Amino acid sequence: MDTLIPLFVAIPLISAFLIVILGKLVKGFHRFFAPLILLALLVMAVIEFSSLGKSSIHYTLGGWSTEGGYPVGIYMVLDGFSVLMLCIINLIGFIALFYSLSYIRKYTAESNYYALFCLIIAGMNGVVLSGDLFNLFVFLEVSVISSYALVAFGVGKTELEASFKYQVLGGLASMLILLAIGLIYWKTKTLNIADVRNVLDAGYSKPYYIFIQVLLISGFGLKAAIIPFHAWLPDAHSSAPSPISAMLSGVLIKAVGIYVLIRLFFNMFVFTHEIAVVFTTLGAISMVIGAFLAFMQWDVKRLLAYSSISQIGYVVMAFGMSMILLVRGDNYTAAALAIAGGVYHMVNHAVFKGLLFLNAGALEYRLDTRDLKKMGGLSSAMPVTSSTSFMASMSISGIPPFNGFFSKLIIIIAAINGKFYLLATLAVVISFITLAYFLKFQRYAFFNKPLQKSIEKIREVPFSMSFSMVVLAILCLALSLLAFPSINDAILRPAIHVLMQSDIYSTTIMGL
Amino acid sequence: MEGMSTIVKKVTQLMAGIIFMYGIYIILHGHLTPGGGFAGGAIVAGAFILLILAFGSSALNLKKEVSGTSNVESVAILIVLLLALMALLFGIKVFFFNYLPKGEPGELVSAGVIPLYNIFIGIEVAAAILTIFLALVIFKEESSK
Secondary structure, three states: OOOHHHHHHHHHHHHHHHHHHHHHHOOOHHHHHHHHHHHHHHHHHHHHHHHHOOOOEEEEHHHOOEEOOEEOOOEEEEOHHHHHHHHHHHHHHHHHHHHHHHHHHHOOOHHHHHHHHHHHHHHHHHHHHEOEHHHHHHHHHHHHHHHHHHHHHHOOHHHHHHHHHHHHHHHHHHHHHHHHHHHHHHHHOOOEHHHHHHHHHOOOOHHHHHHHHHHHHHHHHHHHOOHHHOOOHHHHHHHOOHHHHHHHHHHHHHHHHHHHHHHHHHHOOOOOHHHHHHHHHHHHHHHHHHHHHHHOOOEHHHHHHHHHHHHHHHHHHHHHHHHHHHHHOOOHHHHHHHHHHHHHHHHHHHHHHHHHHHHHHHHHHHHOOOEHHHOOOOOOOOHHHHHHHHHHHHHHOOOOOOHHHHHHHHHHHHHHHOOOHHHHHHHHHHHHHHHHHHHHHHHHHHHOOOOOHHHHHOOOOOHHHHHHHHHHHHHHHHHHHHHOHHHHHHHOHHHHHHHHOOOHHHHHHHOO | OOOOOHHHHHHHHHHHHHHHHHHHHHHHOOOOOOOOHHHHHHHHHHHHHHHHHHHOOOOOOHHHHHHHHHHHHHHHHHHHHHHHHHOOOOOOOOOOOOOOOOOOOOOOOOOOOHHHHHHHHHHHHHHHHHHHHHHHHHHHHHHHO
8 A cells, every 4th residue: 555655645736736727628627526536535545544553654755765774765654643634634625625515606716716625635645644844844834825825715804814814823833843843954964753763862952952842832833723822713714714614623733733743742852841741731721711712702613713722722731641641651551541532532623623614604604694693593494504513512512422522531531540630620621611602602503583584594505515514423423432442442542552652653664 | 017118128138038048057957057947947937027027018918828827837737746656657666756767977868857857847936936926917907907
């Protein structure tokens, strides 16, 4: 399955430019071509996932082998963690694209939308697969630059303002990341992640690397919208077209933010207690403040955007706890449990937050408003949207038997096992607040008395939109199966294995 | 956009061809000397931009030009990707493998596929920069109306 790896980047890139050319000549070309490409990528990702297991493969572009022990070529690495991310990216990508088939008709320049969508997928697949820092940066820019364009796709006043804000803060983040990569290259003379790890293992000056780590946390923290760096997210995620909001909130902040942070801090740097504490604190702050900010929103998509910050806080906090435990080195089971909870919650968040944004898009599609105060009584008019959004809301607020319950439970159990009682309490309390603001969303959108007189005229959304929502709602239920130990072993264990044995990444790639 | 004075027009006429040739030189010698597709492409685009600035854009149908340059850009990048994908058919079957004969080092025709990559990246970069420039011109003309 080696030859499939570069195709994850090449196929969406080629289709993006094909859509630009052929979209002008053949009418409706993009409409069937783009979903097919995304479906093919999803199938490829699943094939890789099923065949990989705990092993990892690396692919050298151009066949450049190591010269005297130094990797000279560009590496693409596929291991348990990255293949899981590939599956999420292409799954949510396919569903959001299928949803767009009806949703995006109201916009002009449809073919540009599909081309940019393919580019964003290519960039994210590249970030996840890339084995060296510079290519990671290049693919990160590919995906975020196309996301700037997609956020501004409505070309209204608010969209352009949000996109501008996003560009300024995103550009700042990219600059910090590039500076950090430059500093790493200056000291270690290599850009390959595995090789950097080997150089660091031989000894390093701590203050210098603490500085680099702080730069990286700020840079990728901006991309992932962890709380002091979150200012762009509510605007950008609420003014983008809804399938794009689902992509941005569900996948992009994870693929270019959390994934890279976790990959670099677990597999490239050596753990330090200070950085682990910073991670945990940032995660806990995002979790708490994000939830309170979400509670006050009346705009559906802004509410969902703030709730993304809060849920990402859970993930970052779980990984931070596991880092603290791994530095202490006395409680490996709790550390493994925290990583499991983090990875599991990341997968779950992609599914239910994607679904919630698609629901918000369905509401906006039929009502032309995002204001909760102007909605009400839609549960009978839009049964599919109502029931799927109910499932997603229950799942994000952690009600059994939905998937969110189990991932939050694992994180809380890990916190108690690791003796982080305050964090465990906070996680429980925030879970209740999450339930509160999602009940508010449910009540004002679907169950209140109808405010609009024209409520009889409102029909359910078209097939492609309702189908995508139903698929994600089924996944919300199905993913709770991951709580069973045997299924959990098969699906999450490879990712946890890579992160727990933090040396395994560098040793397998360098062939030591 | 209006053109500039006769002096500027005459000097640009004399210079543009030389700049264009220099860009082509940089692209073709990409595998031998510093520079390559990106640098050469930027210079080639510079020659066109100089002409448009000196002679004004009123003689051009800007919308048509923009769709032309953006098509050229897409085709060029597709050819680059296709050249890279063709590597999956030859030799050790890896992406971006250099499958053509390498030739003598230092000769103009050598280094396998790399000159081809340089040529198409040059076309791509020139077309892309020209597209951006034309888009800015269109924006300025539409906003001044």
